[in-house]
Amino acid sequence: MVVPRRTSRDIRSDSRLDVLHAVLSAGETTRNELAQFTGLSAATVVTVVGELLAEGIIEERKVTAGRIGRPTATLGMNKARGLVVGIDVAETYVRAVMFDAALNQILAVESARDEHVLDPDSVVEGIGRTLDRLLDEAGVSREAVLGVGVALPGLIQGPQGVSVVVPHWTWQTVELEHLRERLGLPLVIENPLKSIAIAELWLGRGRNCSSLATINLGTGVGAGIVLGGRILRGATNTAGEWGHTLLVLDGRRCRCGRNGCVEAYIGAPGIQQTLREIDPTHPLVDLDMQNDFIVALAAVADGDEPDEAVAETIARTAYYLGSALADLVAVVNPEVVTLTGWTTWALGEHLLPPTRRHLLEQSPGGSALGVELDVSTVLGNSVATGVATVVLERFLVDAGLLTSNIPVAL
Amino acid sequence: MVVPRRTSRDIRSDSRLDVLHAVLSAGETTRNELAQFTGLSAATVVTVVGELLAEGIIEERKVTAGRIGRPTATLGMNKARGLVVGIDVAETYVRAVMFDAALNQILAVESARDEHVLDPDSVVEGIGRTLDRLLDEAGVSREAVLGVGVALPGLIQGPQGVSVVVPHWTWQTVELEHLRERLGLPLVIENPLKSIAIAELWLGRGRNCSSLATINLGTGVGAGIVLGGRILRGATNTAGEWGHTLLVLDGRRCRCGRNGCVEAYIGAPGIQQTLREIDPTHPLVDLDMQNDFIVALAAVADGDEPDEAVAETIARTAYYLGSALADLVAVVNPEVVTLTGWTTWALGEHLLPPTRRHLLEQSPGGSALGVELDVSTVLGNSVATGVATVVLERFLVDAGLLTSNIPVAL
Known part of the structure; x- marks a missing residue:
């Protein structure tokens, strides 16, 4: 067996x-x-x-x-008891957050990343420098830190060891050991989707339900899934890649190589594409930075001047999101769905009511009737929070108190 | 908690x-x-x-x-030790299968159902008559039977009790007690998707892997999911409704009321619709019975005369199936996927190679590289086999040997 x-x-x-x-x-x-x-x-x-x-x-x-x-x-x-650090390595930034052992946030620093520089050495160095800055600004030595957790996109566990696979990256275990050396602290590596699920499980709605999905909305989108009070990892640790399930067969090109993925419609660049399709001359279409675009979209929606193209963009995004969430509810049937990530912080209140309606209408056999859909109460960067939680968990595993499986601990 | x-x-x-x-x-x-x-x-x-x-x-x-x-x-x-009976109540038939206590099939009988007659009394009577015929043909009295299991589509557990929800049915617990009375035997009720998962878990690939999805292809389509050696039920017992996830947003009308569901493309009527789109004048388009259509399609594909429309129908069906399986692998990331159901028995060998290719190409980050996709080794009606297994399980629960949760035991 x-x-x-x-x-x-x-x-x-x-x-x-x-x-x-x-x-x-x-x-x-x-x-x-x-x-x-x-x-x-x-x-x-x-x-x-x-x-x-x-x-x-x-x-x-x-x-x-x-x-x-x-x-x-x-x-x-x-x-x-000691400090823990969680680092979220995203496409466009590296964010390092320091927490006390009660998981209260103490300090966060962020470095921009050039998303075209993808060689492992540069990524390792970018993470290392961000950690150094965090410790420096906090005036804290490495001795005061119990460990550091790094969330890397596309972490996959296979028989050949651990790979980090994003569209253009492929790391093997060796480079993870380089990262351990560069950081100079006990290191755990976790996938960002698993990290947000861990944050939700420990600090959010996971405290009083046994199954949930937490949805990260940013450049990429994905789901962290908790079933029976445990993180769903899957056979190769890739469970939750809901952002790369189909919304429209043969639809928009997704950066993962597939066509028609959910992410191509509700990732930040996808939302901008929706606006472009509605009104190619709209000034927000030309905004270069994804985060600026989402913040500007929310500002227009919040403003007094009605903007039909923006309203329609938000309406379509809610339709896409609600439809895709109905798919997740159909397969996994969780009690609770929470939204997190920087698109959520900016647009969540606009998206929530219409998304709830679409979710309810499209879920099979009334299965979404009892599903609670809300913005996560785990504020801030829940990827960093989640992976910092894994650091604490690893500390307890090392002390012989827990038997949980941590995918990569170096 | x-x-x-x-x-x-x-x-x-x-x-x-x-x-x-x-x-x-x-x-x-x-x-x-x-x-x-x-x-x-x-x-x-x-x-x-x-x-x-x-x-x-x-x-x-x-x-x-x-x-x-x-x-x-x-x-x-x-x-x-005794006989167990599993009954698959599908849209177009009721099939009752008798097994010995080692789950070897002894006898099966099938009654056609008029899919337009949906009142609970007729359905109960149809199930009752099919069981009577089975016992009669086997020459067996009710005393020799440990219990009977009935698989009903769309079984949902909520705070108000149990409902059986298919597009036009809504039963409440009361009618299930009528069914118990009519059958005159200890009764368990299970959802067909959970039943196929149980059959695969006990008698198929579940014997030597810990996570799998088994895909039922017939009039309807759906997935039975096993994670960590246990059936994934979900908060309201509706997990696995993969047949009603989106293949194409705003695509073909599905009988569930949603548009663009997987089932609308790879359910038997969906496959016939694909042929109709390719060649509206093809003689197989006019075949009235779904099962006849699928068997005829397989016969033409197996035949010596090349038929481009049929070949294209099978190619597109494999593309739809592989794409939709890639979605399931992205979210749940199982070790094994098996195909079952009467469309599989007829077309499985034609569908398997191209479906494998599409699954591999479309799964994120190579997550399907290790996934085994095969026709299930649980032959025959795995819904009936699965629900018969639940009867045996219930017998062991009643004897105090197991603590498993059986959704409805009357």
Whole structure:
């Protein structure tokens, strides 16, 4: 049998993860509340809390003497345990974000990337320099950092090891070791779609549902999928590439090489293409930078002057998005769908109501009736947040507390 | 936390299921082989085998005295434990299949259904009469049958109970109890897509991979998905409705009400529509019965006379199928994809090579490179086989040996 066997060790690992999620979620809590929230027995909670205290992951804050019985201690994440860094390597930028061990954001720095420079050495150096700047600006030495997580597009695990595949990149494991050397810190690598799913699972809607899809809208689009409280990775770690499923067979050319992909319609360049098709002379059609275009589109939509071409662009984008989400709901049937990514931060409120309507109308057999569609509550760069969470997870795996699989830890 | 907690009871259940799968798979085996095949300890295998022997699910066949050590007993499924019946209720027929307790097919009978008669009473009576005929032809009384499973299209579980939703049907739980009364046997209800996945999991490729999608090609099309060795059900039991994902936005009208669904292109009527588009005067365009059309199409393709319209119809169908499978691989990324259903039995060998090529070309980042695409080895009606397997599973749940969730057991 190839199916990984679940053992009693995995059950203990699950209990620890549940307690940790609950502490993160509550901010400050007690052992009694943890037992109620997680459904674990009081005895298990006492054991698990003891283990997490011993590793310094959580801390006892204040002890209140009750009128009856023993005094009660409040528990919270131990922010001082160390720092973690998450780095989102996108097509047009590298963004490094520093968090404390309670996953509160401390500082973020961003470097622009030339999307035409794709050789591994330049990419490694770009990531390295962004990390150096982050540590420098924070006035922090490498010793204070527990580890760094890097989200790389198109991370694939196969029998020949790990490859990073984006349209023009193909890295092999060797280069990942170069990256480890350049960064000089314990390193985990994660796919950005898995990263956003991890962020949503730990810090967003994943706290109180068992299945969800979180949709990243930016240059590229994709889905992070959680089923049964776990990240869906797939056989080669490529699950969630919903951005490269068909919206229109033989439709618009997608940069992945396929025609008619969802991304070619609702990725930022796709949205600009929609405006171009509606009104080729519209001034926003000529904006060169994707992010500027999306921000300008939102500004026009928010403004007092009606702009029919912009309104129609948003309406069509919502139709494309709602139709493509109906496909995802048809196949995976999650409880919750959240939207994230920089297009969402700019356009989310405009897109949400019509997208909800299209999703509902197009999902088979009323299967979307119970689906909650919302903007993610994990604000900021959820790719960086997610991959920083993996750093914390890896720290707990190394301490023997968790059995989770982390795809690449160097 | 809404995530169902896995307990040590689930782990014991998993061990029993693994042993049972291994016995089914091997036909005849020994405790030593079972330990090797399942990866369970020898002690666990001895315990589990004892439990399955005590319930009469498996039997000891012959005992061979070895030259050294204790004699070895061979083990197999106990065919005489009782009969199980699986019933596939499709749009155009009701097919009831009788199996022994080792899931060997004994007898099948089929009744045509008028697809325009959709009131629940007629459907219940049609199922009842088909079961009566099966028992009658087999010369078997209800006492010899452990239970019956009925696969109903569009089974949805929601907070208001269970509904059976096909384009024009909406049943509530009440009518399912009528069905239970009419059949006069312990009854389980399953969705056909979940049924084909269960058949593939127990009797097909699921024996040696942990993730797969099995594709049903008939009047309707859909996918049964297995992840981590378990059926993907989704929040409302509708996961796998891949037949109602988009191939072409605003494309051909689908009978589900949406436009451009995969089913509208590769369901049997969709394939006939493709031929009609290529050559409206082709004699096969006028064939009235879907099954006759598919069989005739295969006969022409197999024949000596070249028929360009038929060849082009098959080529386009493979293009549609390969493209839609690439979408499924992009989102779910399974190890294995198998094809089943009556269109597959007729056309599978023609469709397979070009479909493989399209799947490979269109899957993002080479994610389909390792995917095996084949015709299912679960021959015959895998919907009926799958739902019969659920009957056996329910029997083991009732005996306290398994903790699996069966959606509807009356």
